[in-house]
Amino acid sequence: MASFSSRGFAPAFFLLIALTQSQAVADDAGSMPQPSRQRELVRLVRHDCGSCHGMTLQGGLGPALTTSALAGRPIDYLEATILRGRPGTAMPGWQGLVDADDARWIAQQLKNGFPNER
Amino acid sequence: MNVDDSLKHGCVALLTVALLGLGTAVSFADCEVRGTGDLGLVVERAVGRVQLIETTTRSSLAEIEGLGDLSHASLVYSRDGRYGYVFGRDGGLSKVDLLCRRVDKRVVQAGNSIGGAISEDGRLVAVANYTPGGVKVFAADTLELLADIPAEYAEGKRAKVVGLEDAPNNRFVFSLFEAGEIWIADLSAPRAPRITKYRNVGREPYDALVTPDGRWYIAGLFGEDGLALLDLWHPERGVKRVLDGYGRGEEKLPVYKMPHLEGWAIAGRYAYLPAIGHHEVLVVDTETWTEHARIQVKGQPVFVMARPDGRQVWVNFALPDNSTVQVIDTETNEIVRTLQPGKAVLHLEFTPRGEAVWLSARDDDRVVIYDTTTFAELAKLTADKPSGIFFTARGQRVGL
Numbered sequence: 001m002a003s004f005s006s007r008g009f010a011p012a013f014f015l016l017i018a019l020t021q022s023q024a025v026a027d028d029a030g031s032m033p034q035p036s037r038q039r040e041l042v043r044l045v046r047h048d049c050g051s052c053h054g055m056t057l058q059g060g061l062g063p064a065l066t067t068s069a070l071a072g073r074p075i076d077y078l079e080a081t082i083l084r085g086r087p088g089t090a091m092p093g094w095q096g097l098v099d100a101d102d103a104r105w106i107a108q109q110l111k112n113g114f115p116n117e118r
Numbered sequence: 119m120n121v122d123d124s125l126k127h128g129c130v131a132l133l134t135v136a137l138l139g140l141g142t143a144v145s146f147a148d149c150e151v152r153g154t155g156d157l158g159l160v161v162e163r164a165v166g167r168v169q170l171i172e173t174t175t176r177s178s179l180a181e182i183e184g185l186g187d188l189s190h191a192s193l194v195y196s197r198d199g200r201y202g203y204v205f206g207r208d209g210g211l212s213k214v215d216l217l218c219r220r221v222d223k224r225v226v227q228a229g230n231s232i233g234g235a236i237s238e239d240g241r242l243v244a245v246a247n248y249t250p251g252g253v254k255v256f257a258a259d260t261l262e263l264l265a266d267i268p269a270e271y272a273e274g275k276r277a278k279v280v281g282l283e284d285a286p287n288n289r290f291v292f293s294l295f296e297a298g299e300i301w302i303a304d305l306s307a308p309r310a311p312r313i314t315k316y317r318n319v320g321r322e323p324y325d326a327l328v329t330p331d332g333r334w335y336i337a338g339l340f341g342e343d344g345l346a347l348l349d350l351w352h353p354e355r356g357v358k359r360v361l362d363g364y365g366r367g368e369e370k371l372p373v374y375k376m377p378h379l380e381g382w383a384i385a386g387r388y389a390y391l392p393a394i395g396h397h398e399v400l401v402v403d404t405e406t407w408t409e410h411a412r413i414q415v416k417g418q419p420v421f422v423m424a425r426p427d428g429r430q431v432w433v434n435f436a437l438p439d440n441s442t443v444q445v446i447d448t449e450t451n452e453i454v455r456t457l458q459p460g461k462a463v464l465h466l467e468f469t470p471r472g473e474a475v476w477l478s479a480r481d482d483d484r485v486v487i488y489d490t491t492t493f494a495e496l497a498k499l500t501a502d503k504p505s506g507i508f509f510t511a512r513g514q515r516v517g518l
Contacts (some may be wrong), residue, residue: 040148046164047189047462047503048437054207055163055189059230060186060248061295061324062279063374085372090322090340092372097438117164 031101035071042115050088057114061090067113078107136297139462149218154199157216158467158509160288160478160485161204163188169501170219173293173469173476173509176487176497180219186210186226191231193504195513196258197240200321202508205234210246213261216510223261227254235284238516242305244290245284251276253292255305259476264308271297281326281337281379283517285350291335293323293346300326300337300348300357316357319346327379329389329404336381340394341403343370347407360407361400370395375436377420380518385428385448392419392433399433399453416442421465423450425490426472434477441478445493455493459486464504470511478504 033041046055052062063069070078082103085093098106109115157179170180185191187208194203201222204212209228212221225480230249234244236258244255255265269277269292277294285291290303300319304312321341328335328350335348343365347358377392384390388410390404399422401411417439424431431446441463447457460479465469467473474496477486485499485507512518 003208043481048374050189054187054230056187056208058187058208060207060232061280073389090324090376092374094372094374096372097374 001012033102033105037102039107039117041098041106042109042117044097045106045109045114046117056093057110065110065114067111070110073111075104075111078110079103082106121455136192137499148175148220149215152217154216154510155470156510157199158476158507159193159204159214159216160476160499160501160504161188161191161193161431161508163191163480163505164503166206167502168193168202168214169499170216170502171476171485171499173474176474176499178499178501182214182221184221184224185212185214188234188505190505193508194234194236194243194518195364195508195510198247199510199513201258201390202510203234203236203243205231205245207231209247210247211243211256211261213258225256225261225263227256227263228278232280233282235282236513237284237288237290237305238286239288240513242288242308244284244303244305246282246292248278248280251278251294253279253282253290253303255290255308255311257308265305265311267301267303267311267313269294269297269301270506271299280324283326283335283380285328285330285335286332286516289350291326291328291350293319293337293347295322295324298323298341300335300346302353304346306414314353316348319357320344320359320510324376324394325379327383329384330429330515332516334404336379336389336391337392337428338377338391340376345391345402358407361402361409364400364409365396368396371418373418373436374438375418375420375440376438377418377422383422383424383431384429385424387446390422390424390431390446390448392422394418399431399446413446413451413453415444415446415453416456420516423466423468425468425475426470430454430490432460432466432475436464440464441479457488457493459488460484465506466517467509470509478507478509480504 053065054060057065083095085091121148156174166185167183169178186206189207202214209231210226212224215222228247232246243258252268267456277297282292287307288305300316302314310344318348320339322338324340326337337346344362345360347360391400417435419433443457447454461481466477466480487496
């Protein structure tokens with residue numbers, strides 16, 4: 001019986017891993033904003049975030065958001081800052097305009113060097 | 119070729135010959151002989167370019183390139199209306215020749231800038247810098263650096279400078295964002311500025327205006343609900359807080375865009391000002407500096423600008439209401455029109471007598487012109503991500 005149950009356990013275990021993996025893949029794929037939304041987000045960051053951080057993200061009233069300026073800032077931290085702002089500063093929470101997936105995508109792009117429009 | 123054309127060409131040819139005769143290296147063959155009173159510049163922020171426009175024919179005459187990073191660019195005009203001084207985000211200060219349609223001179227004078235002003239005698243151009251925080255003053259004709267005023271408010275600490283305005287007697291007035299200070303720089307002797315500092319004026323002044331008569335400097339505060347007021351006739355009386363706590367008891371909304379104060383927001387005895395973090399325009403009695411009324415509007419105001427005759431006030435808004443513009447009748451303080459000129463309306467500018475208004479719709483890549491009496495759309499011009507629109511009449515006014 002022991003061998004039977006171990007045979008039974010093994011497929012279930014692998015199924016669980018497979019499910020977890022596909023879930024993880026689905027999360028990533030599902031969380032990625034659609035290309036049309038990505039274009040909107042690029043415009044939002046370049047022009048609207050840009051009114052304080054600069055269109056080239058070199059900074060203005062707000063700090064620079066270039067890759068080097070953000071070195072050492074984890075993606076989770078950037079995502080939370082985008083969504084909830086920085087209390088006590090001029091940085092507002094943007095969760096009325098972007099959702100968590102949008103914010104995460106923006107954070108990832110900022111870390112990698114933010115794309116240009118067009 | 120008609121008579122006008124041949125005359126014009128004749129004049130240009132004569133002028134060219136005359137200048138060549140003087141041995142100048144510059145060809146003025148492309149320069150126009152005309153007035154500039156109906157000209158202006160439209161900033162195309164993403165491509166480092168301005169469009170030269172004419173308000174009489176409502177048309178674009180030329181594009182002038184090579185101005186650097188123009189996110190948040192603004193400009194002022196020489197008093198003869200020939201040159202525009204463009205302040206770029208990247209610290210670039212460019213002197214643009216409207217007649218020859220080219221950049222006459224350009225310096226990169228700081229790492230990060232926000233705007234500037236020109237002195238009442240037209241000889242000095244001052245630039246407000248974020249990095250390094252301070253004000254630099256240049257000779258308007260040559261762009262030679264005359265004075266450097268670091269905004270050092272504590273040992274080794276420099277503030278970002280905002281709300282730099284020209285004031286009578288060749289003074290410039292500006293605010294220090296982090297420091298909560300207002301400084302007056304007297305440039306009577308341009309290479310030896312005399313500075314008067316006012317400390318503790320309020321938390322985080324974000325922009326300012328000088329009233330059209332040149333008497334009052336008003337700084338808006340981001341860090342608290344209120345305004346800082348300085349009487350330039352009596353600077354010895356110090357800075358006074360007005361409209362203290364105007365938003366008290368109301369929840370402040372996230373501010374996606376800082377409002378702008380510069381402009382003709384004064385209509386008769388009342389000043390119309392954006393309430394930061396609120397869907398309101400504040401109406402302030404400038405004789406008593408107390409609140410007169412509040413007007414509920416569509417969103418958080420960015421520009422609140424009065425038509426030159428003061429009869430109307432036009433308002434644009436921050437995200438997510440930035441495709442709407444509302445018009446307030448200043449007799450009744452009621453909204454008389456709500457317009458949708460296009461996506462992301464960033465700025466508006468009235469023609470000098472106010473019969474028309476030009477608005478930039480950034481995300482639709484166009485400038486839209488309205489008749490301010492009938493609200494009929496008069497024309498549309500194509501522009502690449504247009505932001506600021508500036509007409510030469512600004513050169514004749516204080517605080518613009």
